[in-house]
Amino acid sequence: DFSKILARARSDEKLALSLDEKASKFVLDFSGKSKRSFKMPLIDITASVPREPKIPFDASVKIKGGALKEMLKDAGLLSSHVVLQASDSELVVEAHGDSGDLRIETKAGGESVEEVKASGKSRAMFPFEYLDDITRACPDDGTAVVELKNDAPIRVTYGVGQAKLAYYLAPRVEQA
Structure with a gap:
């Protein structure tokens, strides 16, 4: 304005x-x-910073920013929603749409997925557009931490310069 x-x-x-x-x-x-x-x-900059949600995540994935963005771009070609799934040793990204299906399986310990910590299998669906916006500023050679819980918000954190960014995104709950 x-x-x-x-x-x-x-x-x-x-x-x-x-x-x-x-x-x-x-x-x-x-x-x-x-x-x-x-x-x-005026914008009230003295307002208190909102408290960070306390979500007991079941899975944590350390992944290179560039690899995460590439996976999301592939998924965005086929669907407006992306399914993220983490188990003991791998991250799975899925997309299903009218023009086809995609499944990307990436094992921990490689160049892209550095580490996966999971207490069981975590799976949730998120809007592609928002995930794309969230990860856009993530440095390609930096590490992003993606934290998941079944049908719960995701937390994506990464560093940009001296700052640490943390984003939360609510899932799209699938109908049975």
Whole structure:
């Protein structure tokens, strides 16, 4: 909205920026042939950071960012949803659509999947588009940690520079 307001400025106008702390508003005053005043709400950066969900995940997979993104891109060719499954020693990515089916099995200890820790088999389905968005910033040569539980949210964590990002995504629960 800020850029849209600035785009409305005319070449013969002066712009004054101010802060209304009592009302928590950012004020843009345009003066020229007429006076226009825009007030925009400030983002409250003092608000507390939301607590991270406490989910007892059944599986944790350490995978190279590039490998994860490639698997998801393959799945996205066939379906709008991706099934992720982890067991003792492998990660399975599946996609099923009108144009075909895909199943990628990757054993732990290789170049792409570094490690799989699982207490049984974990399986859940997620929207491809959101997984693609979540993993987009993951460095190809970096390690992502994908944590799963049957039909529960997934947590994907990875580092970018000095920052550590953690994303949660609710699953699509399959109807029986």
